[in-house]
Amino acid sequence: MLRGTAIDIVVIFVYFAAILLFGSWFGRYTKSTKDFFFGGQRFSWWLIAFSCIATVVGSYSFIKYSTAGFKYGFSSSMTYLNDWFLIPFFVLGWLPIIYFSRVTSIPEYFEKRFDRKTRIAGVFVLLMYLIGYIGINLYTIGVAFNSMLGWDVMISALVISIICGIYMHAGGQTSVIMTDLAQSVILLLAGFLIFILGVAHLGGFSTFWNLLGEPFKLPFAGFNAPPRFNFVGIFWQDVFGSTMAFYFMNQGVMMRFMSAKSVREGRKAIFIVVLLFMPLTALAVSNAGWIGRAMVNAGIISANINPDHIFVEVANRIAMPGLFGFIMAALTAALMSTIDTLINAVSAITVNDIFMPLKPDRDDAYYLKLARWIAIVAAILGLILVPLYQTFKSIYLAHATFVAAVTPPMLVVIFFGAFWKRFNARAAFLTIVVGCIFLGSSIAWPVLIAPFDHGVAPEGYNYMRALYGIVVCTVTAVAVTLLTHRDTKDISGLVIDSLDVAKRKFKDGRTPHDTVLGEKVAARIALKEIEGIAVSSAMMKRLQAEPGDILYIADRRWWLGGIHSLHVTAEEPHSDAENVAYLSEENLSKSGIGPERQILIEKII
Secondary structure, three states, X not given: OOOOOHHHHHHHHHHHHHHHHHHHHHHHHOOOHHHHHHOOOOEOHHHHHHHHHHHHOOHHHHHHHHHHXXXXXXXXXXXXXXXXXXXXXXXXHHHHHHHHOOOOOHHHHHHHHOOHHHHHHHHHHHHHHHHHHHHHHHHHHHHHHHHHHOOOHHHHHHHXXXXXXXXXXXXXXXXXXXXXXXXXXXXXXXXXXXXXXXXXXXXXXXXXHHHOOHHXXXXXXXXXXXXXXXXXXXXXXXXXXXXXXXXXXXXXXXXXXXXXXXXXXXXXXXXXXXXXXXXXXXXXXXXXXHHHHHHHHOOOOOOOXXXXXXXXXXXXXHOOOOHHHXXXXXXXXXXXXXXXXXXXHHHHHXXXXXXXXXXXXXXXXXHHHHHHXXXXXXXXXXXXXXXXXXXXXXXXXXXXXXXXXXXXXXXXXXXXXXXXXXXXXXXXXXXXXXXXXXXXXXXXXXXXXXXXXXXXXXXXXHHHHHHHHHHHHHHHHHHHHHHOOOOOOOOOOXXXXXXXXXXXXXXXXXXXXXXXXXXXXXXXXXXXXXXXXXXXXXXXXXXXXXXXXXXXXXXXXXXXXXXXXXEEEEOOOEOOOOOEEEEOHHHHHHHOOOOOOEEEEEEOO
């Protein structure tokens, strides 16, 4: 059945065109593979934070959590509130390790930390994870457009994959982050708009609250029942299959934080994401299901409605013409903001971990062109997986089965690699191989999961597979490590107890000075052919900087988020005018800052 009006359809397609042009326009800032994958490592914390929200909220989020909210009530928000206890491991360990070691991918970290064969195994698993994630997003947008426009699921997925592939082909990470800024605002606004309009449609909050049955008001599901949505299953599947994978394993998210101008900015971003944005997101993506349940109890919606269509049904009933199109555009924003990250991540891994080692003598222009075409291929491969996901009974089940089956081996290797110096290359490789074998076996013989089921019925084993996988991989990792010799290679800077070494390597052997932060100082640019940047002695004192420190210069317009900026090494201070900073014409061009503009300078490390 066709929903909405001609105005709504126009709004949706205008949104498509606007995002396509917006994302492609930022391709002008992409001149190298570093720009394509990491946006030049220039962005402020708030851009990273908004971008992370746009990434974690995929099209599957609105459909999946609205469906869960419709079936189970407020407990549908459990998944989005399991992130807080991972903050210390991320901000104190994993983030500074990957940032200061200058790795471009998780498999590259595996080779530096372990060996070549572990890197190859990591490439295989990670590409499977990322491409599978692209597929699940394309599938869910297909379901939404089937409900809204009557389009075939595959046709809808094809249209979206083409659009994402085009602007990713043009702009890379800068396009991702800048389009995600717009899309995160749109999707959060649409989510809250649905709640406000839905409550008003029902006659006010008290009416909405009274129409919900008591079981739907509980914040948590039953401990191990019902089988397809219970607390213990969602907890283990989400902690290891989704949340930990999102922050530690998802190459797209890693690239977000690698795009930050400093580790400090990355830490700010993660705190804002976990403690503020994730609770808001839980409300935004789930409330259509709660509103839908209240509407069923009020007799407004048929009790026989397909739960996967509840988001579209509620949006169609509460929104006026044009507004419904905006809400559907937000659903598309959620999809595109996740898929663009995943496509960029696939490009990064394929180029950095497959083609660069095979063809190390090619110039950067060759790899940049290759990365852009791989973006197209990644979108196509995700599209091919859509029919597989159509075989599952629900989107929630398809997503849970996929992440629980793929993520545990990589997560265990990443965690032990970062936090346990004794963990060696043989243990890392066998953990990935044995873990994949056992997880694959559990799909063929679900009875293997029974010892870990916490009393959950066999229908819920798809959720418990994450715990099963983590236990199997942890036992393998610990046993092999203790039964084999330590690696003799130098891993300083790649584990948590040697971060000072990582910082020193980041500065090309110079002593880091990041424990004392100076001021941000304003300066006027003057051109001079020097390698780095020269500021006055007074400025150096205010910056708490020394020659050889890495400084960050940026356009003074904070709302640009760092898109016009550059990292540059401090030279010996000059004795000319106090507010003058000398910079070469080449570095000024790289920064994108106009020669007539004032800049802000701060010390990074």
